[in-house]
Amino acid sequence: MADGRSPPARSRDGLGHAARKSWRGALASYRDRRIVSIFFLGLSAGLPLALTGNTLGIWLAREEIDKTTVGLFSIVALSYAIKFLWAPVIDRVGFPLLTRFLGQRRGWTVATQLALMAAIVAMALTDPVENLGLMAIFAVLVAFCSASQDVVIDAYRVELLEEEKIGTGASTYVFGYRIGVLVSTTGALNLVGGVGWSTVYLIMAALVSIGLVTILLSREPEHVVGEESAARERRVRDYLAHRPELSGRRAAILSWLYDAVISPFVDFMTRPQWLVILLFIVFYKLGDSMAGVMTGYFLVELGFSDAEIGNIGKTVGLIATLLGFVIGGWLMAKLGMLWALWICGGVQMLSNLIFAVQASVGYDTGMLAIAFAVENLAGGMGTAAFVAYLSGLCNLAYTATQFALLSAVASLGRTFLAAPAGWLADMVEWVPFFLITTVAALPGLAFLLWITIAHQRAERIRSLSSNEIS
Numbered sequence: 001m002a003d004g005r006s007p008p009a010r011s012r013d014g015l016g017h018a019a020r021k022s023w024r025g026a027l028a029s030y031r032d033r034r035i036v037s038i039f040f041l042g043l044s045a046g047l048p049l050a051l052t053g054n055t056l057g058i059w060l061a062r063e064e065i066d067k068t069t070v071g072l073f074s075i076v077a078l079s080y081a082i083k084f085l086w087a088p089v090i091d092r093v094g095f096p097l098l099t100r101f102l103g104q105r106r107g108w109t110v111a112t113q114l115a116l117m118a119a120i121v122a123m124a125l126t127d128p129v130e131n132l133g134l135m136a137i138f139a140v141l142v143a144f145c146s147a148s149q150d151v152v153i154d155a156y157r158v159e160l161l162e163e164e165k166i167g168t169g170a171s172t173y174v175f176g177y178r179i180g181v182l183v184s185t186t187g188a189l190n191l192v193g194g195v196g197w198s199t200v201y202l203i204m205a206a207l208v209s210i211g212l213v214t215i216l217l218s219r220e221p222e223h224v225v226g227e228e229s230a231a232r233e234r235r236v237r238d239y240l241a242h243r244p245e246l247s248g249r250r251a252a253i254l255s256w257l258y259d260a261v262i263s264p265f266v267d268f269m270t271r272p273q274w275l276v277i278l279l280f281i282v283f284y285k286l287g288d289s290m291a292g293v294m295t296g297y298f299l300v301e302l303g304f305s306d307a308e309i310g311n312i313g314k315t316v317g318l319i320a321t322l323l324g325f326v327i328g329g330w331l332m333a334k335l336g337m338l339w340a341l342w343i344c345g346g347v348q349m350l351s352n353l354i355f356a357v358q359a360s361v362g363y364d365t366g367m368l369a370i371a372f373a374v375e376n377l378a379g380g381m382g383t384a385a386f387v388a389y390l391s392g393l394c395n396l397a398y399t400a401t402q403f404a405l406l407s408a409v410a411s412l413g414r415t416f417l418a419a420p421a422g423w424l425a426d427m428v429e430w431v432p433f434f435l436i437t438t439v440a441a442l443p444g445l446a447f448l449l450w451i452t453i454a455h456q457r458a459e460r461i462r463s464l465s466s467n468e469i470s
Contacts, residue, residue: 035172037218038157041109042173044211045153046180048116048146051123051204052076052139055188058296058306059197063129067297071422074293076139079147080411087151087404088260103220105156112152113212116145117205124201149211150407155400159221171329174387178321178380183207186317189310264398264405273454277393278409280447284345284386286413287441288379291352291434293421295375298355298430303363316369317376324380331381332388338452341389344381345448349441351378352434359430386410 050056053074060070090108094100098107119141128135153173161169188200195203268274299309331340354374361367390410394402425433 037214038169039172039176040214041153041211042176043180046177047184050184052143054296061297061300067422067426074419077143079144081408083147084405084408087401090151091400092260106215106220108152109215112149117208120205124198151404154403158399186310186313189306192306264401267395276450281410282412283444287437289413289418290421291437293418294425312369316372320373320376321380324377325384328381328384340385344385348378348382351375352438356431356434
């Protein structure tokens, strides 16, 4: 992992205030060719998520697969939750041939994208009614390849940019990611009426080539080992050198495992409140995820057509999402990370209530437009603050593995914990269902309260220490 940059000006708990810049300076950053490349890589990374999630749920609903099974299909995204297990391999081991000719990051990116395209094609050629089990297997493969692509692109975008541009790169990547999700949801739903589900999935597979072309036209980032990482590796080698029973090949393997696998975890667990931070990451978007698992099925039951869902989502959703990113970024810059997390988390929680209103109103395209606007605005705000928080937690010496760990932990809410959402929707009506998903967001805010109190206590102690020294 490249960690040659000096440590970032941010707190180790990820709660440092965002740097304030002029609007002109902020806009100038987006003209950087590398930032444009990161946008297209984000688009490529966002495409597969809905193909095993919301879009697939609507496909299965159209085929009259029962709700409980559709809800359980969210487990196919398990790879997003455990991708940190193979992140060190992507970080340190070269991919045969491709790494030799393209470099470590570009080689792995090409490999994951080619495998991803093949897996999506396999889903396209499978009939879920006749081969539901086979469809599940291919969906698992898509999620695995997609999660692996996320790992390498996250490492690539961090290593490619100077420290002062990492924030711009992250926001651009998230925006590209959301565009990719919109393409594979609203775009797919607009197409399906004319060409059918199989052709739609073939088109989505072809669109992954946007990222493939982008990475081939981009350069490999420089890999520089910083002094801290080099010193850690020397200490491990010295330790093994004094133990003859651990010499040779065994010593090389142990040294690699410690540096690539153990050190990132040890580093994270040395910071205060690390367990509470992990619990907060799991629960912060739980309510939103539970509602999202069944939103497609809910709209189908209300009688909305694929084109109505797609058209309204496309026109309203994109604008609302972009506005959400802007508001989230503004809140972080003006109020700091903690206040941004509180405000965005509260808006995100309350946005589930709009679907309870939709359930009460029934089939109404005007109400659907309002619901999509509120949902996407809240989602954009919450995602902007959340990704910035995760980025602030990472030690740049272990960015690939730590970001994979933290984002994987975050995905637990939308996999294991959100999986019973289909069962819940079978047990209750839609209005109480969305009320329950609103309440499900409260544990995340409770852990945020714990983090806030601990952070304020630490700030008071630092302030008192400073006053005593002065």
